[in-house]
Amino acid sequence: MISKSRALKIQRPSLSLLMSEPFRAMTELAGYSLGKPYSAKPGDGHPVILFPGLGADGRSVAPLRAFCNSLGYDAFDWGQGFNLGPKGDLDGWLDSIKSRIVDLLSDHTQPATLIGWSLGGFYARELAKLMAPHVREVITLGTPFNAEADHTNVGWLFRLINGSPLAYDPALSQRLRTPPPIHTTSIYSRSDGVVSWKTCCHLERSDLVHDIEIRGSHLGMGWNRDVLAAIANRLAQ
Known part of the structure; x- marks a missing residue:
């Protein structure tokens, strides 16, 4: 976890880290494809819902x-196609996504990750805050929830997709920084070339929040072997 004083000195990743992202992600994908099978505790079959990053869809989290299915969980993506960012009123948009997720979980008796x-x-x-009875834990990969400005290298992509810059305000920043009232794990990398790793760490310590550092790229987190090992561990808790 990072201190409040250090949080004030956050800078976006260097361009060298950003430029190396595709190569490092491909290297991690090769390691995932050619590596030895994982040895992990068999899953209990509870549902796992995956949310892709900006500009990506279910194929990116395939x-x-x-991996989650191979461990014995019932994993599926959010079913909304490409993630182009929230549309319209944030709370209204989240409510619509919540309704769809509840429908996806209608055949399950266990809460989801x-x-x-x-x-x-x-x-x-944010959905976990609205769906507490239906959610057992949250795991984020390279998510800059602890930010008060655009500390990323993807602001241009957000503007391209939405036609407006990514805006931050104090109330929204505080809301996003506040974790849901369940076990929440943030997986981050200091060599992330897309978002500042400091924005992916919780400021306040709690028995319910965990920060796990791995070594790898941002674009390859979905198949980075250290990330997968951490996810397997958290799912089995």
């Missing part, structure tokens, strides 16, 4: 979905 990658992690955290 390796993670396959929500796993969100980058922007998708914001959805997982």
Whole structure:
């Protein structure tokens, strides 16, 4: 976890880290594909819902979905296609997503784990606040929830998709920084070339929040072997 004083000195990742992201992500994908099978505790079959990052869809989380299913969980993506960011009123948009997620969980008796990658992690955290009885834990991958400005290298992509810059205000920042009232794990990397790793760490310590540092890229988190090992551990808790 990072201190409040250090949080004030946050800078976006260097361009060198950003430029190396595709190569590092491909290297991690090769390691995932060619590596030895994982040895993990068999899953209990509870549902796992995956939320992709900005500009991505269910295909980006396919390796993670396959991994969770191989462990014995029932994993599926959010079913909304490409993640183009919230539309219209945030609370109204979240309510509509909540209704769809509740429908996806209608055949399950166990609460779900929500796993969100980058922007998708914001959805997982905020939906967990609205769906507490239906959610057992939240896991985020490279999600900059602890930010008071645009400390990322993807502001241009958000503007391209939505036609307006990513805006932050104190109330929204405080809301996003506040974790849901359930077990919440943030997985981050100091070598993340897309978001500042400091924005992916909780400021306040709690028995319900956990920060796990891994070594890897932002674009490869969905198949990074250290990330998968951490996810397997959290799912089995």
